[in-house]
Amino acid sequence: MDAGGELLLNICSDDTAEPIDIDALLRGEELSKKGKDKSTAIECDDSSEDSSQETDRIFPKAVMIESDQDDTNGGNDNERKLQSAHQQSPLRNEGIVPLPPNKTAADGLPLGEASVPQLKTKLKLEGILYERGKSKPDSQFKDKQRTTRKDPFDVEIELPAPASGDEEQPRVDLRLFSDDDFSKLNIHPHLVNCIRDRLKITVATVVQQKSIPHLLARKDLLIKSPTGSGKTLAYAVPIFHLLMLEQPKIKRETGTRVVIITPTRELALQTYQCLETISNACKWIVPGVLMGGEKKKSEKARLRKGMVIMIGTPGRLIDHLHHTSVFGFKTADWLVIDEADRMLEMGFEQNISQIIQAWKREREGYQSNAVLLSATLTPGVEKLAGLSLSNPLLIDASSECQNALDNFVLPESLEQTFMICPTKLYLVALSSMVIRGAIQKDKIIVFLPTQGVVDFYLNLFSGVMSEAFLEAGYKVNFYRLHGTMSQSDRIEVFNQFRGRESGVLFTTDVVSRGLDLPRVDLIVQLSLPLSLQDYVHRVGRTARIGMKGCAIIMLMPCQAKYLNLLAKKHIRPRQMPMRGVINYVKTLRDYLSRKNPSFGLKTAEDYCAALHLTFEAEVKREPELLKLARNAFTTYIRSAASYPLDLREVAPFKELHLGHVAKMFCLSDPPRALGAKAPRHIHNENKTRFANAKAARSIATKRKRISEYDSGLEPSKRQRKAQIKKNIKQRSI
Structure with a gap:
């Protein structure tokens, strides 16, 4: 075998020629060796029929295959291997002709004296090599083209084609700010100064410019x-102005x-x-x-x-x-x-x-x-x-926009994207976006389907990602917000996240409407919005008051049809490649190497697997976290199974891989086992608090239950029992 992978054949006879290229011979090509002209090459001519003797002379009973170590050993003839053509070959019993001690393959055979018979030679060569398992039909000698390995992060989907006459309108060209400041709107000077000094606002938005004059006229x-267009100030400023002018105060x-x-x-x-x-x-x-x-x-x-x-x-x-x-x-x-x-x-x-x-x-x-x-x-x-x-x-406010949508508008500075992500890689993809946000010091809101999922991801990321970020030199604060939290906790979290310049908030749709959370850079939707209005309000938490923002909706391959619903309203987010986001996991190289010392971190797939194994180890180690993971899995499945009818058509529940969904929550148990362990009712913090308070009340404060037919003068059941015990005690004395 030569360095290029070609099989070479040496003829073992007294007049041995230098190695013959069998591949070239079987293709019927001429062999031109260095130092020899075409007259000495083997020719394949079907016209030669009386060639059996010549064939036997040229192809003896033994075949010598040069070893791969011949080049490294300096071409030592003693290390060459002599092998029979095949163990079951009919040539086996005819003996092997060794090389004479004083002869080498370099001595050569004067092949130019006679031409090689083509047909017999070719058939005999194919038979010998086929029996040795080293030959296939001629078409198989051609080099096969290597197929590239499929990228696990590249999921091919069919994007919705725009309808005839339909233009792509991912966002509305809306002019947010007007050309007037508040001083030109006939507002009290004290109000103008307060808005400028405390709210840092001098120019009115379009909705404020249009609304304030009419409200001052009491319409x-x-x-x-x-x-995010300033609707609160649009009605608050003129109302304050009118109240300030009233006399007496x-x-x-x-x-x-x-x-x-x-x-x-x-x-x-x-x-x-x-x-x-x-x-x-x-x-x-x-x-x-x-x-x-x-x-x-x-x-x-x-x-x-x-x-x-x-x-x-x-x-x-x-x-x-x-x-x-x-x-x-x-x-x-x-x-x-x-x-x-x-x-x-x-x-x-x-x-x-x-x-x-x-x-x-x-x-x-x-x-x-x-x-x-x-x-x-x-x-x-x-x-x-x-x-x-x-x-x-x-x-x-959108009436001046020629491309305004039918029932909602989105700011121009909003960048809408989507990512097709395999279900089992959802957790890693979300972690990658959180890592990117930590590097860029972004403020991120992650919309999740249920309160159970919010609680699980908060505890998981607070335990694993916080430690990883500290080792990498970053500090990220994680928050949660949903409806069953106590009012004091909700207010505390709301104020903390609102005042931070960076952080990650895991929440349900309770934050999707009306809240002004300043400087939110990224919106991540891990669950499908139940309606287009919900989608609009979710992405509206960023790109407020003219600032730039990005919104990403993560879709499973079976949920890709959701893009058709958005396309009906001319919303066409651009696709974000998953490979570009996943690469941010490499930032945690030192942490992942310490947690997985036997893992070779070379490719992005290795980093993703190491991060997911770290998450799974944390869940298995913490019983409380494992309980939250099972509850999150159950509530997620219930949520996906209860989608509205129009949403079930684009996100069919039957196509959901429950085993891969379990991977989203670092669970290795089969889905059937997880369903058996699931609680029948979702945990509610407020209900638990009220139940404990009710149980803690003293018996003396409970009202006696009196029938409507009683006179109210008869003793209660407890009093009757006490009287009976007292009578029995007196009789015994």
Whole structure:
């Protein structure tokens, strides 16, 4: 065998020629050796028939194959191996002709004297080499083209083709800021200075420029504007201006003048903080907040003291409306309904209708104004607007955009992307994006489907990734936020993440609406939005107030059809290659090498496997984390199985690989075993807290259960038992 992989044949006879290239011979090609001309080469001519003797003379009974070590041993003839053509070959018994002691292959055979018979020679060579397992048909001698190994991070999908006449519109060309500052909008100078000094805002946005003049004229407005466009200041600034101009000065004891309704506690708290900042320009205008999770006793005390601007959630306002005597709308000139579409989706339509009816009933005969704000205009929002507004004006911040979408708008500075990721690599892909965020000091929000998944990922990343980042020289803070957390914890997490310049927040859709979390750089959606409106509100947490932002939605191969739903609304995110993101795992080389000393870290696949093994080891080591992982797996499966009908068509549950889903949560048990260990009810922190408080109450505080047919004078069952024991004791004495 030569260095190029060609099989060479030496003829063992007294006049041995130099090695013959068998491949070339079988192809019928001429052999031209160095130092020999074409006249000495073996020719294949079918015209020669009387060639049996010549063939036997040229091809003896023994075949010598040169060893691979011949070149390294200096061509030593003694180390050459003599082998028979084949153990079962008919030539075996005819003996092997060794090389004469004084003859070498270099002595050569004068092949130029006679031509080699072609047909017999070729057939005999093929027979010998085929029996030795070293020959195949002629077509097999050709070099096979090596096929490249498939990239595990490259998943091929068919992207939705644009319809005829449909242009790709991944984002709306929306002019966010206007050419006017607040000083040109006839706003009180104290307000202008406060907004400039405390909020660092000088130029009004388009929605503020359009809304403020109409609100100063006391007109009802229906405001449609994208998230992050400054809707809160659009109604707060003119209301503060009008309240500041009233004479005599407003006092908090005179009653509530403005009622603002928000769908969630976080949005209520955020609105309160914004209005409290503006109130520094007029200390006598006092805002207050009413929301669930707080003690009603303390809220009633604040109501008795008085609050000029009242901010609350629908449920708590209805509660006070029915059970608090000092609560009412008699003095409320303004009613503001923020994030109206979100409240309708959360099922607050009946509560909102009751509040509107009570407000109109108590304000009948007085001048009153209402403002309704929404990022989307749905039939439900229009119905609510007809119920609350009187001859309203529609303020559409996107009306000047030629390519505005039908029912929502997105800022121009938002970059929308998607990533097709195999299910079993979801955890590694998410870790890679977190690593990239740690390097770039980004603020990241990760949307997850259930509260169980949020709890698991928070504990997993806080344990593994925090340690890895510290070794790599980075510091990343992880947070969680979902509906079953206590109110004090939600407020603390909200304020901490809001004040940080970087960090990672794992959350459900509770953060997707209305919240102004400043300087969010990246949105990661690990679960499918249940509707296009949810998608809009999720990605709207970034790219706010003209800043740049990126939103990534991670899709399994079986969920790739979700892109068709986005394409129907002209939303066409660009694909982000998974390979470019996965490479960030190499940043944790030292940490992964220490955790997996026997693992050879060479390729990106090695790094991903090492990181996943580290996660699995942490889950197996911590029993509490293993419990959270099983609960997260169960809640994730329940969530995926309960998608709406239109979403099941693009994300069929039957195509979901449950074993790979278990890998997302570092579980090695079969899905059937995990389902058997799953709790029947999802853990709720608030329910547990209330149950413990109920069990801790003393027996003396419990009211006696008395039948409606009893006179009320008879002793209770416990008292009767005590009396019987007392009587028995007296008789025994």
